[in-house]
Amino acid sequence: MVSGLEEIHLATIVLVLMAGFSAGWVDAVVGGGGLLQLPALLLVPGISPVQALATNKLGSIFGTTTSAVTYYRRVHPDLRTALPMAGVALVGSFGGAILAASLPSSVFKPVIVAALVAVAVFTALKPTVGTLTKLKHQGVRHHGTAAGIGLVIGFYDGLIGPGTGSFLIIAMVTLLGYSFLGASAKAKIVNMATNFGALMFFLPNGSILWGLGLLLGTANMAGGYLGSRMAVSRGSTFVRVVFLVVVGALILKLGYDVWIENLRPLVSAS
Incomplete structure (x- = not known):
């Protein structure tokens, strides 16, 4: 069992740090x-x-916090x-982490893949969506919709x-009417809260590898700072293009997981 960095090869640490920097950049622009x-x-x-999930959340919260402050x-935003959206999202994330301990994610992955395909098609066919902020609702309805998205x-x-x-951004663009850049700025604040909510569940059971997680967090911060600055300077069109690339990668990754976990056993059995 890994208890600290002294048991991990230098090459592995370098690979994890490179992934952390790249992940911080991607998260800062569109998530994923x-x-x-x-x-x-x-x-x-x-x-x-479980250790990987917990350490991932520790590293990610450094990057999302840096991105949120920069935005x-x-x-x-x-x-x-x-902020209310983030508060509701924190509660939802904590609840999801509890359920994750007893329910396999493979149950939900086919639905998520279908949703991502729909999101990608919609975004590709609607090039003007998200270029400017045009709020669809005001007052209680606006905040109620935002809270529902967060939860x-x-x-x-x-x-x-x-x-x-990515889901936060497309939900805020399509359901609330924000631009891609404005939605990305708010998504970082909400994502910071969801990471913290999951950490609240992981902290008591000692699953976090603190040494590796803090190094990962440093790399994530650097990537998050660079990504958020690039997104701000290049605007919503840049965010939209990166969004489509990341969603495409998500579809391939989760689609492969669905094949391995659900479909391939059926094909082999037949």
Whole structure:
């Protein structure tokens, strides 16, 4: 069992740090950095899936916090929407993490793949969506919709995780009317809360590898800072393009998981 960095080869640490930096950049722009970071952690000899998940959340919270602060200083997102949404998402993430301990994620993955395909097709066919902020609702309806998005996607983040930032962005663009850049800025605040909610579950059971997690967090911070600055300077069109690339990668990754876990055994049996 891995208890500290002294048991991990230098090459593995370098690989994990490279993945952490890249994940921080991707997360800062559109989310989905877990596609890079979590598989890299699973390459660490002796690490358990729970340790990988917990350490991944520790590293990610450094990157999402850095991105959230950078976006706030440069974009000034509306905290009246983002903060209540983040609070509800934290509760949802904690609940999802509890359920994740007893329910296999393979139950949900086919539904998630279908949703991602629909999101990718919609975004590709609607090039003007998300270029400007045109809020669809005001007042109680706006905040109620935002809270619903936070609760559902926060729960998903605690339960499964990959693509949380991407789902937050597309939900805020399509259901609330934000631009891709504005949605990405708010998504970082919400994603920071969902990471913290999951950590609240993992902390008491000692699953976090602190040495590796803090190094990963440093790399994630650097990537998050660079990614958020690039997103702000290049605008919503840049965020939209990266969004489509990341969603495409998510579809391939989760689609492969569905094949391995659900479909291939059926084909082999027949």
